Amino acid sequence: MTGMTSERRAIGLEAVKMRKVFGGLVALDDVSLKVPAGTFHALLGENGAGKSTLVKCIMGFYKPDGGQVLVDGRQSAIANPREAAEAGIGMVYQHFTLVPSLTGAENLVVSRPRGSQIIDWKTEHAALEEFLARMPFRAPLDKPVHMLSAGEKQKLEILKQLFLDQRFIILDEPTSVLTPDEADEVLGLLRGMTKRGDVTVLMITHKFREVQAFADDLTVLRKGGYAGSGKVSETSIDAMAKMMIGDTQIRERAARVAHKDAPVTLDIAGVCADADDGRAAVDGINLKIHAGEIVGIAGVSGNGQSALVEVLSGQRPMREGQLTIKGADFLPSRQSMAKYKVFGLPEEPLKNAAVPNMTVAENIAFRTFDQPPIAKLGWWLSAGPMRKRAQELIARYRVKTPSADAPIAALSGGNVQRAVLARELSSEVDVLIVANPCFGLDFASVEEIRAQIMDQRNRGAAVLLVSEDLDEILSLSDRVAVMSEGKIAYVEEIGKTDRATIGHHMAGHGH
Amino acid sequence: MTDIARSASAASQSVFDSDWMIRVRRGSEALAIPIAALLVSALLFSIFLLALGKSPAQFYQLIWLGGFGTGFSWSNTLLRAAPVMLTALAVAIPARLGLTMIGGEGALVLGGFTAAAIAIPMIGGGAPIVMHVLMFAGALAVGAAWVGIAGALRQFRGVNETISTLLLSYIAIAIMNFFVEGALRDPADPNKPSTKALESVEMIGKLPGIDVHWGLVFAIVACVAVYVLMFRTTFGFACKIAGGNARAALAQGLPVGRLVIVATLIAGACAGMAGYFEIAAVHGKANASLASGYGFTGILVAFLARQHPLAIMPVAILFGGIAAAGGIIQRRMGLPDATVLLLQGLTFVVLLASETFYGRLTLFNPKARTDRT
Numbered sequence: 001m002t003g004m005t006s007e008r009r010a011i012g013l014e015a016v017k018m019r020k021v022f023g024g025l026v027a028l029d030d031v032s033l034k035v036p037a038g039t040f041h042a043l044l045g046e047n048g049a050g051k052s053t054l055v056k057c058i059m060g061f062y063k064p065d066g067g068q069v070l071v072d073g074r075q076s077a078i079a080n081p082r083e084a085a086e087a088g089i090g091m092v093y094q095h096f097t098l099v100p101s102l103t104g105a106e107n108l109v110v111s112r113p114r115g116s117q118i119i120d121w122k123t124e125h126a127a128l129e130e131f132l133a134r135m136p137f138r139a140p141l142d143k144p145v146h147m148l149s150a151g152e153k154q155k156l157e158i159l160k161q162l163f164l165d166q167r168f169i170i171l172d173e174p175t176s177v178l179t180p181d182e183a184d185e186v187l188g189l190l191r192g193m194t195k196r197g198d199v200t201v202l203m204i205t206h207k208f209r210e211v212q213a214f215a216d217d218l219t220v221l222r223k224g225g226y227a228g229s230g231k232v233s234e235t236s237i238d239a240m241a242k243m244m245i246g247d248t249q250i251r252e253r254a255a256r257v258a259h260k261d262a263p264v265t266l267d268i269a270g271v272c273a274d275a276d277d278g279r280a281a282v283d284g285i286n287l288k289i290h291a292g293e294i295v296g297i298a299g300v301s302g303n304g305q306s307a308l309v310e311v312l313s314g315q316r317p318m319r320e321g322q323l324t325i326k327g328a329d330f331l332p333s334r335q336s337m338a339k340y341k342v343f344g345l346p347e348e349p350l351k352n353a354a355v356p357n358m359t360v361a362e363n364i365a366f367r368t369f370d371q372p373p374i375a376k377l378g379w380w381l382s383a384g385p386m387r388k389r390a391q392e393l394i395a396r397y398r399v400k401t402p403s404a405d406a407p408i409a410a411l412s413g414g415n416v417q418r419a420v421l422a423r424e425l426s427s428e429v430d431v432l433i434v435a436n437p438c439f440g441l442d443f444a445s446v447e448e449i450r451a452q453i454m455d456q457r458n459r460g461a462a463v464l465l466v467s468e469d470l471d472e473i474l475s476l477s478d479r480v481a482v483m484s485e486g487k488i489a490y491v492e493e494i495g496k497t498d499r500a501t502i503g504h505h506m507a508g509h510g511h
Numbered sequence: 512m513t514d515i516a517r518s519a520s521a522a523s524q525s526v527f528d529s530d531w532m533i534r535v536r537r538g539s540e541a542l543a544i545p546i547a548a549l550l551v552s553a554l555l556f557s558i559f560l561l562a563l564g565k566s567p568a569q570f571y572q573l574i575w576l577g578g579f580g581t582g583f584s585w586s587n588t589l590l591r592a593a594p595v596m597l598t599a600l601a602v603a604i605p606a607r608l609g610l611t612m613i614g615g616e617g618a619l620v621l622g623g624f625t626a627a628a629i630a631i632p633m634i635g636g637g638a639p640i641v642m643h644v645l646m647f648a649g650a651l652a653v654g655a656a657w658v659g660i661a662g663a664l665r666q667f668r669g670v671n672e673t674i675s676t677l678l679l680s681y682i683a684i685a686i687m688n689f690f691v692e693g694a695l696r697d698p699a700d701p702n703k704p705s706t707k708a709l710e711s712v713e714m715i716g717k718l719p720g721i722d723v724h725w726g727l728v729f730a731i732v733a734c735v736a737v738y739v740l741m742f743r744t745t746f747g748f749a750c751k752i753a754g755g756n757a758r759a760a761l762a763q764g765l766p767v768g769r770l771v772i773v774a775t776l777i778a779g780a781c782a783g784m785a786g787y788f789e790i791a792a793v794h795g796k797a798n799a800s801l802a803s804g805y806g807f808t809g810i811l812v813a814f815l816a817r818q819h820p821l822a823i824m825p826v827a828i829l830f831g832g833i834a835a836a837g838g839i840i841q842r843r844m845g846l847p848d849a850t851v852l853l854l855q856g857l858t859f860v861v862l863l864a865s866e867t868f869y870g871r872l873t874l875f876n877p878k879a880r881t882d883r884t
Contacts, residue, residue: 313761313762314761314762314764315762332764333764334765336764351756351759352758352762353759354756356755356756362751369745369749370745370749375745378745379744380744381744381745
């Protein structure tokens with residue numbers, strides 16, 4: 001029941017000359033950050049810039065090697081996350097930390113650091129109702145969390161911090177799991193709360209659009225050091241980008257090459273598939289993708305897009321329907337994938353495309369290990385050619401790894417995806433199945449990956465792009481399709497539609 | 512995760528973190544941690560002995576004497592090591608696919624029983640070679656099927672493979688007892704219920720110059736063959752992908768279900784082979800002493816060997832030696848025969864606890880850190 005009735009207000013926080021050294025590596029080099037009470041502050045930076053390290057030092061996950069944290073102007077020694085919570089500082093992580101099998105209410109109640117041994121649900125429910133009445137937004141509290149949408153979960157995560165009476169909330173890329181509308185809603189609500197002086201927000205992000213729309217101030221880190229700060233209203237996107245990437249070269253995307261009367265490469269006809277719980281996840285999808293075309297599939301997460309990708313990549317059985325590639329029947333077996341040159345860039349590559357504890361070289365060999373020169377006589381594996389090819393691709397795709405023999409789990413997210421990209425796109429590609437390829441990646445990696453996808457399209461590959469990032473779909477696709485409840489709700493040429501129309505169909509209000 | 516990329520690029524500039532050094536460091540980690548676990552469990556067991564008023568020094572000296580001190584004890588040790596190598600393979604092969612299967616005992620018992628049952632009509636028939644070929648094939652086939660059942664249950668019905676293999680072992684022992692005490696009992700045998708025994712001339716002979724049967728050679732060949740299969744072939748590589756991440760394996764078009772079935776069949780065949788040699792070279796007949804715990808020792812050996820087929824050989828010999836010393840320890844120190852089982856159990860617990868140290872010791876992982884987000 002702690003603090004539910006207290007009237008704590010937003011608190012300010014200042015980090016002064018924070019320093020953190022790991023082994024011989026300076027991860028955080030005398031970085032300072034000032035977030036006045038009741039402001040919305042964006043913390044920008046590339047992967048590895050030190051944003052997470054800084055935030056973890058503030059939260060007490062790490063013991064900084066230098067510097068101090070001032071909470072409301074007073075020096076505070078925060079030794080662990082529990083002390084951070086007592087000081088009123090809470091964090092919402094990039095990935096959900098709710099217990100999926102518990103309801104929203106149960107999650108809130110068990111999250112209290114010093115809950116009593118016996119829970120009186122009647123009192124708790126009444127208190128929760130009273131708490132929600134004071135909040136500017138709601139989330140369903142009576143349903144198990146695994147039944148909630150990503151947006152609802154994210155709102156619940158934020159509600160949890162408010163319920164714990166945290167008045168300085170750190171958000172680590174909070175919108176990477178949300179649709180644009182959900183993101184705008186959640187950030188808008190937080191923006192309102194900062195304006196009223198209820199909370200202070202520090203948000204780690206990559207998305208300039210969100211910084212411009214919601215933040216007051218920003219601080220940029222680069223390579224472990226301070227790279228700049230300022231008021232959002234006085235900083236252009238170009239200036240932010242320059243601070244973030246310094247003199248790093250960002251890859252230019254090739255122009256869209258026009259293909260005239262291209263033949264159909266991938267024909268998805270009447271495809272149905274079941275979800276793990278037996279309900280229909282994909283319900284009669286028909287889609288033709290031409291050579292040299294990117295078809296983007298938009299949709300609110302959980303409307304069958306992932307299941308469709310799983311069917312196409314062999315991870316989920318197809319109950320009904322037919323797949324044809326260039327007129328020939330296709331089933332996602334290893335032989336047919338090689339024959340019809342079908343490749344994929346799945347979301348969360350460590351989960352879907354790589355084996356974390358195998359080496360980078362081994363992971364890069366997944367497509368080629370059973371072909372010469374790596375396979376001799378069809379079954380003998382030779383490590384030499386495997387490593388040689390991996391080293392070539394690591395150089396060509398600029399994968400940052402200490403060695404081809406390092407486990408791929410030791411790499412940053414962007415570099416894991418680059419390694420997968422190297423594996424999937426380094427030979428001839430006719431069909432490319434892409435799902436949220438840039439999920440949680442930094443600026444340079446995102447541009448690199450999008451440029452590679454465009455290159456494949458221009459070379460004549462048929463590309464199916466499933467993405468929860470509408471900007472990604474709008475900038476890459478030739479045609480857009482919207483999936484809703486396992487069906488295609490809408491298909492249109494990209495030039496003849498707009499964000500609002502697509503958004504309406506995503507929300508199921510197409511007609 | 513964010514800092515790792517930068518530490519990675521920093522690391523690439525250091526001579527000490529060259530590809531070669533990284534491999535050496537990871538290799539020595541896989542060696543040092545199990546050895547340390549062995550020493551710790553020996554230390555804990557010493558405390559137990561002291562509590563009983565016995566001398567640990569005498570105990571370990573007797574293990575040396577009973578297991579490795581004389582030519583006779585070496586024979587005894589290798590005799591026990593051979594079936595353990597094979598049952599350890601029955602654990603290590605599925606482990607490569609991410610499966611924890613502990614059904615070696617059942618496959619050994621049922622394989623051995625099958626061999627003994629096949630032999631019954633042919634005993635004294637004058638065609639021992641035909642008889643042995645059929646016994647060998649039958650033992651391997653039944654052993655393979657027994658573990659394969661658990662593999663199929665796991666792959667197609669989602670049944671936990673650890674539980675099913677454990678329970679299938681008890682079913683296997685019960686099946687053997689059912690026949691040995693019933694339909695297949697040899698009425699001429701005055702002792703405990705058994706199948707009809709092979710005649711002594713029909714038994715598999717000893718290796719030249721040593722009092723150990725040919726099963727040892729087969730076990731060593733099997734270890735090397737499984738090493739080649741799992742580490743040097745495309746099949747083994749596909750198994751490693753499927754074991755590390757089944758979703759990624761499916762997305763690469765790999766037939767995960769088929770890999771699981773084939774690997775569990777091979778695993779079961781190894782344990783079945785151990786059963787064959789127990790019948791054909793040691794007991795000559797199937798009875799309750801066929802279920803003597805080699806399958807369970809194999810689990811410990813496979814874990815201590817980090818599921819590596821080549822490492823299984825020395826570890827199996829070590830535990831063969833400890834088991835061989837059981838008798839002398841009983842006689843000289845007045846400790847029950849089961850004392851060595853206690854040592855085995857203790858080792859297993861310490862070993863499982865030691866798993867937490869992998870990747871966390873800076874000695875072996877120059878940039879070992881815990882900031883992975």
